[in-house]
Amino acid sequence: MRVVIVGGGIAAYAAMLGARREGAEVTVIARAPGATALYAGGMELLDDLDSVLRSQPNHPFTRLGLDAVRLASELDVAIPALLLALERDGLKYEGGWKARGLYADIHGVARPANVVPATVAPGELRGLAGRRVAVIGIREVGDYDAASTAQALKELHNVEAIAEEVSMPELPPSASLTDLYGRRAPEAKTHAAFTAYPPGFTNLPNGGFELLASPPSPHGWRLQQAIALGMVRSEVTKLDASGDRIVAAQTRDKPYRADAFVLASGQHIGGGLVKEHVTREPLLGLGVFYEGRPARTEGTRLQHLEYLDPASEFRAGLRTDQRLHPLHEDGSLPYRNLYAAGAVLGGYDYAGPFGFGVPILTGWLAGRWAAREA
Numbered sequence: 001m002r003v004v005i006v007g008g009g010i011a012a013y014a015a016m017l018g019a020r021r022e023g024a025e026v027t028v029i030a031r032a033p034g035a036t037a038l039y040a041g042g043m044e045l046l047d048d049l050d051s052v053l054r055s056q057p058n059h060p061f062t063r064l065g066l067d068a069v070r071l072a073s074e075l076d077v078a079i080p081a082l083l084l085a086l087e088r089d090g091l092k093y094e095g096g097w098k099a100r101g102l103y104a105d106i107h108g109v110a111r112p113a114n115v116v117p118a119t120v121a122p123g124e125l126r127g128l129a130g131r132r133v134a135v136i137g138i139r140e141v142g143d144y145d146a147a148s149t150a151q152a153l154k155e156l157h158n159v160e161a162i163a164e165e166v167s168m169p170e171l172p173p174s175a176s177l178t179d180l181y182g183r184r185a186p187e188a189k190t191h192a193a194f195t196a197y198p199p200g201f202t203n204l205p206n207g208g209f210e211l212l213a214s215p216p217s218p219h220g221w222r223l224q225q226a227i228a229l230g231m232v233r234s235e236v237t238k239l240d241a242s243g244d245r246i247v248a249a250q251t252r253d254k255p256y257r258a259d260a261f262v263l264a265s266g267q268h269i270g271g272g273l274v275k276e277h278v279t280r281e282p283l284l285g286l287g288v289f290y291e292g293r294p295a296r297t298e299g300t301r302l303q304h305l306e307y308l309d310p311a312s313e314f315r316a317g318l319r320t321d322q323r324l325h326p327l328h329e330d331g332s333l334p335y336r337n338l339y340a341a342g343a344v345l346g347g348y349d350y351a352g353p354f355g356f357g358v359p360i361l362t363g364w365l366a367g368r369w370a371a372r373e374a
Helices: 010-021 049-055 068-089 145-159 218-227 299-308 310-317 357-373
Strands: 002-006 025-030 094-095 103-104 111-115 115-117 130-139 158-168 194-197 208-210 237-243 246-250 254-256 262-264 287-292 338-340
Touching: 002 010, 002 254, 002 357, 010 025, 010 068, 010 218, 010 262, 025 115, 025 218, 025 338, 068 094, 068 218, 068 262, 103 145, 130 145, 145 158, 158 237, 338 357
Parallel strands: 002 025, 002 262, 130 158, 130 194, 194 208, 262 338
Antiparallel strands: 094 115, 103 111, 237 246, 246 254
């Protein structure tokens, strides 16, 4: 069986893992990196699952029609599989979906996350409370102030933080944090249990950890590099159909034929949805919904909502049945071998507590179901 996945982010990667688990031959076609490349270092998977299932009928998890126990069992398989695959691709992560930690960013502000890079994990703030931490600053870098970060750690999180500035004369004039990427971490002279570094360094010493960063960040670059291994770099221009089945994904170079297809093309950044007068799905003209209703019919109301809260636009997306088949506006099922996963589904805030949980789990399930039903 053959499965083609359209997308370049974490949902496409999870779908690839799910389809391969079922024994499928998988091709992932990515136009460009998606929103995954912009993440700041901490993956939020989910928060209160029971509350979402009770009160958010348009959330992608609710639309699966699975109870909390079944969803939990799927997460118990999907998340370890993802972390193992990322480690094999050169990027080690720690954590799981059942617990959330707090990790400081480069400003000393706490950010919640379920899963973080192994280079970030030692910096969990509750574990640092009352501990002595050296916060490394680089004299040549102008867009990072280690002293203010140390002060924030001390005042906000009860961490005994001390700033230490070191010099790296090999850096270019007027260097920024991006210039640290891939360089060996300097040793701290301050005697401390832990050492906090701005992100990007390699070869951290024992007790050293990276702070989170504002996107785009080295954490996002590393993740995108890992998940992009083995992807075909091309743009899908259309999906060819025969009756109620998709038969090929057309690129400018060649068609890719398969038994089943997964749309993990993201939202506006990835190109899965296009905002013109109304938001539309560009490959097949699938129905785009907002709060369970066709976005096309919302008209002025949706425009006013977007004016008051621009983030509301990102809750628009495809509507799917309980097997992640995307639907037309009238609720009919146009293609029996087409699946959708990730941000293209809409119905949730992908900058919030389910930001990585939705693409990972829906990608994993879409890939497995596509391979089984191909």
